[in-house]
Structures are given as structure tokens and as C-alpha cells.
Amino acid sequence: MKLEERLRGVRRSPWVYHLNSGSCNACDIEILDALTPFFDAERFGVKLVASPRHADVVLFTGPVTREALPKVVKTLKAVPRPRIVVAIGSCAVGGGIWWNTYSTIGGFEKFQGVLKQQGVEIDKVVYVPGCPARPEAIIYGLLLALGYVKQKVSKVVKVVES
Amino acid sequence: MDYTSLALITAIPFLVAPIYDSIERKVKAAIQSRIGPLGLARSFLQSWFDLIKLFSKELVLTSYGMALITILELLFVSITVVILQIFLITPQLEWVIALLITFLSISSAFSLIRAISLDNPFSSIGAFREFYVTLAVEGFFLSSLAIMLLVEEPIIIKMLLFCIAALSCYVLSGRTPFDIAEAEPEIASGVYIELSGPLLATTSYSLHIRRYVLAEILSYTLLKLIGIAGTGFASLITLLLTPITWIVLGVVSVMLGRTRVDVGPITLLKVMLILIFLMFVAMIFVVRLV
Numbered sequence: 001m002k003l004e005e006r007l008r009g010v011r012r013s014p015w016v017y018h019l020n021s022g023s024c025n026a027c028d029i030e031i032l033d034a035l036t037p038f039f040d041a042e043r044f045g046v047k048l049v050a051s052p053r054h055a056d057v058v059l060f061t062g063p064v065t066r067e068a069l070p071k072v073v074k075t076l077k078a079v080p081r082p083r084i085v086v087a088i089g090s091c092a093v094g095g096g097i098w099w100n101t102y103s104t105i106g107g108f109e110k111f112q113g114v115l116k117q118q119g120v121e122i123d124k125v126v127y128v129p130g131c132p133a134r135p136e137a138i139i140y141g142l143l144l145a146l147g148y149v150k151q152k153v154s155k156v157v158k159v160v161e162s
Numbered sequence: 163m164d165y166t167s168l169a170l171i172t173a174i175p176f177l178v179a180p181i182y183d184s185i186e187r188k189v190k191a192a193i194q195s196r197i198g199p200l201g202l203a204r205s206f207l208q209s210w211f212d213l214i215k216l217f218s219k220e221l222v223l224t225s226y227g228m229a230l231i232t233i234l235e236l237l238f239v240s241i242t243v244v245i246l247q248i249f250l251i252t253p254q255l256e257w258v259i260a261l262l263i264t265f266l267s268i269s270s271a272f273s274l275i276r277a278i279s280l281d282n283p284f285s286s287i288g289a290f291r292e293f294y295v296t297l298a299v300e301g302f303f304l305s306s307l308a309i310m311l312l313v314e315e316p317i318i319i320k321m322l323l324f325c326i327a328a329l330s331c332y333v334l335s336g337r338t339p340f341d342i343a344e345a346e347p348e349i350a351s352g353v354y355i356e357l358s359g360p361l362l363a364t365t366s367y368s369l370h371i372r373r374y375v376l377a378e379i380l381s382y383t384l385l386k387l388i389g390i391a392g393t394g395f396a397s398l399i400t401l402l403l404t405p406i407t408w409i410v411l412g413v414v415s416v417m418l419g420r421t422r423v424d425v426g427p428i429t430l431l432k433v434m435l436i437l438i439f440l441m442f443v444a445m446i447f448v449v450r451l452v
Contacts, residue, residue, distance in 0.1 A: 009218040012204075012211040042191060043200040045208055053222060053358040056215070080220035080358045 003123060006082045010056045011146045013045040017055030017079070021072045021111075022104065023062030026132035027089035031059050034135035041139060044148070052078040057145060059138070063091040063098040064105040072111075073118050082123040086141045090131040171251060174401070175243045175378075179370035180209035182377075182405050186412035193416045209370065216363035224280070224356045231276045232361050236368045238269035243375050250382070250397045259311045263304050269372070270300060270334070276365075277353040288352025291427070295333060295340055298431045302438065303330030310383055316448050322441040324387045329433065331376040336369060337415035339426035377408040 016035075020028055035041050035048050049055055052075050064072060076083065087108035090096035095106035105111045108125065115122060128141035143149050188205050191198025199208040223229060242265040249258045274296060277289035306326040309315070315323075333340045357365055381403035385391040390399070 006218050009215040013208070013215040015212075037194050037196045040191070040196040040198070042187070043197050045199060045204065045211060047212075051355045053356060054354070054362060056219070078222070080222050082219075 003082055007084075007124065007147070010082060010084065011148070013047075014057050014084075014142065014146055015047045015049045015055055016057045016059050016142070017049055017052050018059045019052075019061070019072065019075055020068075021060065021062035021092070022065030022068045023089060023091055027061040027092070027130075030132045030135050031061065031088065031138060034138040039135055039139060041142075044143065044146070046142070052076070053080065055079050056082070057084045057086060057142065059142075060085050060087045060092050060108060061089050063095045063107055064111045066103055066105070069105065069114070073115065073120065076115065076122070077118070077120050081121065083121070084124045084126075084145050085122050086126045086128060086138070086145050088128045088130075088133045088138055088141065090129055093127045093129050096131060168251070171401075172244050172247045175247065175371060175374045176240070178405075179374040180213060180367070181206050182374065182408045183209040183370050185405065186409055189409050190412055190416050193413065209366075213363045213367055216366065217360050219359035221359040221361060223361070228276060228279050228356065229361055231272060231279055232357070232364050232368075235269060235272040235276060236364050236371075238265060238272055239368045239371045239375070241265050242269050243371050246375055246378060250378075250400060253392045253397070256312060259308065263308055266375070267300065267304060269368075270296060273368075273372075280353070280356050282355050284355045285353050288355075292353060294427050295430070298427055298434060299330045299333045302326055302434055303334065306330070307379065307383070310386060316444075318444045319441060319448065320387055322437060322444060324383055326434070326437050326441075327383045328380055329430075329437070331380040332411055332414060333430060335373045335376045335411055337411060338418050339421040340430070373408065373411075374404065377411065378404045380411075381407045 018028065018031055033039070035046070052058070056079075058076065058079060062068070076085075085108065087093055091098060092108050094109065095104060098104040099106045105114065108127070112122060112125070124145055126141045126145040128137050130137055133141075140149065144151060184199065184204075184206050187208060188198045199205055204211070242262065245258060245262045245265055249255070249262055252258065274289070274292060277285065277292045280286075280289075303326065306323045310320065310323045310327060354362065354365060378400060381400045382391060384403070384407075385396050385400060390396050
């Protein structure tokens with residue numbers, strides 16, 4: 001079965017797993033908020049699961065600390081394919097205020113390099129910025145990952161010359 | 163009864179069990195002031211969507227034995243539900259009841275074996291809890307079911323037996339607070355922790371069918387209590403009553419949502435012993451009267 005077809009299957013029943021790679025817990029509280037009855041994510045078939053083996057989408061927070069690195073790699077390896085990651089919050093997006101500290105990898109983009117070395121493929125990644133990201137933004141990011149809404153902005157890398 | 167009708171009646175549980183589960187989710191959402199799975203298709207088919215998705219996922223197999231046990235569990239639960247449907251069509255055949263009880267206990271045993279077959283510590287905790295709950299309920303359930311279906315007894319004993327059967331059906335259907343074997347956030351899905359993709363789908367499907375069996379047994383015992391079981395009309399009523407029973411059990415689980423999972427089994431055991439004691443008192447009373 002092709003990846004697109006498998007992703008379509010996930011679209012109707014996305015089971016999410018919450019993975020904290022060393023965040024300050026602000027984004028984690030917002031994730032819990034996004035999954036409460038107030039926002040009712042079950043409308044889209046979303047279910048919070050407690051084992052990475054059951055997950056389709058990983059709600060990823062934190063800048064990936066060096067202490068958490070092996071556990072995070074192990075956890076993502078345990079998620080059966082297709083693997084979707086929603087990197088939530090400034091730290092997960094680009095490291096936030098920890099982007100160049102000695103003790104962190106510096107966000108999911110850099111972390112993907114480590115994952116490639118370990119042979120862990122991520123099929124789709126969506127970035128949800130914010131410090132912390134709002135629950136509405138988290139749900140929007142999830143729907144973006146599942147293909148319910150289209151991406152409004154394209155990725156542009158700007159290099160500022162000094 | 164012709165073969166087409168027979169095939170249709172035996173196929174019903176396999177098709178409708180996930181649909182009843184979807185409806186239960188919708189009802190639970192309504193109780194919690196939520197919308198739940200959105201749209202008509204999701205309202206009725208969300209659990210089917212879950213199963214189809216899981217079948218399309220990658221299978222991460224940690225042990226071949228676990229896979230075999232999971233498939234055997236589904237096989238025995240399926241045999242149990244087929245026997246139950248045959249019993250509904252021909253309630254006068256008493257040997258079918260014996261067969262039903264045997265296969266019900268075998269499928270339950272496979273569920274326990276699967277729980278202990280993993281060397282994951284979370285699974286071991288879940289397995290221990292599963293054993294505790296099964297020991298507190300299974301024996302009482304099967305014996306009360308056998309007495310209720312095979313023997314004609316006074317109404318007071320019938321009522322007590324029905325109470326035991328109803329309580330057991332709720333507990334064995336794995337609803338709050340007796341879903342502690344998996345106790346999702348607490349022990350990382352417990353006995354299900356290592357299952358993934360098609361294997362998890364097989365287990366979930368087994369659970370749906372098991373819930374159907376228990377809901378149908380409870381519906382039938384209710385009719386038996388009222389005294390209208392054993393006819394073709396009663397069989398039809400049982401089939402119609404099953405989704406209602408399923409949803410009632412779901413509503414009870416929402417009401418017990420804040421119950422502590424650690425005190426659940428011991429409270430259950432106490433209630434069960436009280437019911438058994440009352441039944442013995444009633445039996446002595448009836449014997450003295452005779």
C-alpha cells in the first residue's frame with residue numbers, strides 16, 4: 001500500500017501520542033487543553049493513546065535535551081509507520097531560546113538528522129510555533145498534518161547577510 | 163430456518179459490534195457535553211474506521227507467540243458468538259448452553275494468556291490486574307449463567323442471579339473502573355502496550371465481539387427474568403435489546419468515570435460476596451418452604 005493511501009487511512013482515525021523531549025511543560029499543558037471536552041478533538045476521530053505502538057501522530061514538544069535524546073529516538077522508533085509528527089511550540093520548532101545551548105539538540109528540524117542516522121523515517125512533519133502554542137493552533141496543526149486543511153504559507157528560508 | 167437466515171443471524175454480531183461501539187462513543191460524548199465523532203458516517207462507523215486504519219498500519223512484532231494467541235483469542239470469541247446466535251435460534255437445545263459457557267471461558271483464558279505472554283513490565287502489571295478481576299467475577303458469572311439458563315427457580319433467586327450476571331457482564335466487558343488491565347494513562351496501555359497495527363486491530367475487534375456477547379447474554383437473561391425467553395419473538399427482542407443494553411453499560415461507565423481504579427476490584431469482590439450470601443439465604447429459605 002502506498003504512503004498516501006496509508007495516510008488517508010490515518011486521516012479518519014488519528015490516534016495521538018504526547019511526547020515531551022524536555023520542554024518547560026507550557027506546551028504540554030496546552031496539548032492537554034486541546035484534548036479536553038472543551039475543544040472535543042474526538043470530532044475528528046482523535047484519541048489519546050498511552051503507548052507509542054498505538055500512535056499515528058506524535059505531538060512533540062521540547063528542544064530535545066541530550067539527556068532525553070536516546071529515549072526520544074527509541075519512542076519514535078516504536079511508532080509504526082506511517083509516522084506523523086506535529087512539532088509543537090517554539091522549542092520543538094527551532095529550539096526556541098535553547099537553540100544553541102550545549103545541552104539541547106535544538107528543535108525537531110536538527111533532530112531529524114539524528115533520526116536519519118538511526119534509520120528512523122518520519123513520513124510527515126508539521127510545525128506549530130508559539131510559546132506556548134495555543135490549543136486552537138495545535139488542533140489546526142494536527143488537521144494540517146492529516147490533510148483536512150491546506151497549508152497557507154510556503155517554507156521560505158531567508159539568509160540575512162551581515 | 164433456511165441457511166441464508168442462519169448465516170445472516172450469525173453474521174450480525176461481526177458487523178454490528180463496532181457500530182454499537184461507535185454509538186456508545188457518541189452517547190458518551192453527549193453526556194460529557196461534547197459532539198463526539200462528527201457527521202453521520204463517523205457517528206456509526208468510527209470504530210470501523212479505527213479498525214481499518216489499524217489493519218493498514220505497520221506490524222511491529224515483538225513475539226510470534228503473542229500474535230498466535232491474539233488470533234486464537236479472536237477465533238474463540240467468534241466461535242462463542244456463533245454458538246450464542248445458534249442458542250438464540252434454538253433455545254430448547256440445552257447442550258448449546260454448555261458449549262456456550264465452555265467457549266466463553268476458553269476465550270477469557272486466551273485473553274489472560276495473552277496478558278502474561280509478554281515480558282514487558284507494564285503488561286505484567288496489567289496481567290496481574292486482569293487476573294484479579296477475572297478471579298473475582300468469572301466463576302460467579304459462569305455458574306449464575308448456567309443456573310439461570312438451565313434451571314427454573316423462584317423469582318427471588320432469579321433476581322439475585324440476574325444481579326450477579328449483570329454485574330459480571332459489566333465488569334467482563336472491560337469498562338471503567340474495571341478497564342484497569344489496560345488502565346491507559348496509568349500503566350501505558352497495560353496488556354496492550356506491545357500490540358501494534360493489525361494485531362491491535364485484532365485485539366480491539368475481539369473486545370468488541372466480546373462486549374456484544376456479554377450485552378446479548380445480559381439482554382437474554384433480562385427476558386428470562388421477566389419470563390418471556392425461549393420463543394422466536396423473544397430472540398428478536400433480544401437482538402433489538404442488545405444495542406440498548408450495550409449503551410446502558412456505556413452510560414454506567416461514564417457515571418463511574420471518577421471511580422478509583424485501585425479500589426474497584428476489592429469493592430467488586432465485596433459486592434459479589436454479599437450477593438452470593440444473599441442467594442444462599444434465599445436458597446435456604448426456599449428449601450425450607452418446600
